[in-house]
Amino acid sequence: MPDRYDVLVVGAGPAGLAAAHTAAAHGARVGLLDAQPRPGGQVWRHDVRRQAPRAARDAIEKLHGVDVLANHSVVSVESSALRVEAPQGSRSIAYGSLILATGARELLLPFPGWTLPGVTGAGGLQALTKQGWPVTGKRVVVAGSGPLLLAAADTLRKHGANVLGIFEQAPATTVRAFARQLRHWPARAVQAAGLRLRLAGVPYRFGSFVRRAHGEDAVQRVDIESPGGMQTLECDLLAVGYGLVPNTELAQMLGCAMDYLGPHPHVSVDRLLRTSVEGVYAAGEAGGIGGLAVARLEGAMAGHVATGHSVAAHALLPQRDRERRFGALLSRHFALDARLRSLADNDTLICRCEDVTLSELDGFTDARAAKLATRCGMGACQGRICGTALAELGRFPRNGARPPIFPARLATLAGLTTLPSDDAYRGS
């Protein structure tokens, strides 16, 4: 495997696949990194029992001349190179241009009982199920916000789960207003109608959210607050996710400027997806949640721009802008109810890695001070779960990224050419 690529793409989801394919079609030598064992990302995650959608199969099969580097996690940033860890060891991969297609993760908000086994994200359970997690005959409650809940419920049902209900926190009026807007997006309307048809018979409730999960060693029942009052459902699994948050850790470590439209940053890019760092581009969710269509278009655009074909990228802009408007429509209509920010009580664990409760974090106004005093954010997830939740809860923003981006082996750290000085990451 070469140690240098003209274009290195991080993330093999729809954006990264399009970027790699486009750059390779222009004759560039392209490497496509992903921490997962197979390309596809989250939305096109491989399903062990069902065939992938045609678009996913096409995107993966089109990768002629691209080195797909699966099971490769980025650990740190070097000079025009990334330090990566793979099962066979660690190495440095240099690049001419770097395309960040790092995607998004689910927003997971703490509530009493959320650490019980059997409580997962909504997209989380969908991903687990596609990879063989046993759900056949299991009673599943799906909750949270956004159309992802419907997609997750659909996958669960196809794998034999008994979906007891879908509990959407957005009120019925705004979900209906969103549905009316779909007439401007015929393809989406058809997709939504198909989902609703397949989910016929599954209750879809609005203005409803999970207050608490109960159980001894695993979730057994959940309390759901609805406009009509509180109800308790017995279940085997609870899948609850509140939308998506861009993965920006690598971009932050590279020094790329961030934009804040709310509590969570996304990578700041110009019309041609250039970040504030020369030669580094960001495509898809990393640049703000926009969905699958945006990811594919921006991936292609970044592949064009990174290889010097800006005219081809410009040609995709009108279509991209239109799809970005759909993303804005989604975030407006599925904005989170303020009550979701006060679900956690004093004893609810916020940092699941270090078992830090909400009341232990009282009085802290920055992540670093909280970390030093309570260990909040010092565990293996490096604050991805608790830091993001605390930012959403309005406590304090997450600290900037510092190496290693993910927990790494000592041998990998020993191989870093530029050892991270703590001073450089202490912040001002």
Place this chain on the structure above:
Amino acid sequence: MSAQVRLSVNGSPVEVPAGASVAAAIAHVSMRFRRSVNDMPRAPLCGMGVCFECRVQVDGVAHVRACMTTVSEGMQVITDA
């Protein structure tokens, strides 16, 4: 239907489809993947490699994310719960 893979989870034999994750194989046996620092049982949360709640020992290697690891024939998985 895809081929089946046989592996061991805490000594119990498990059979799952090829391409399945170690997390899926464990879930056939137990919902306890690891113990938290205060000794509470934990299991996968995010399903996509972010939360590290699913980390287990795979073929002698500790702290492997079960949700990101594909099963292989004869694999030995040990949970920490």
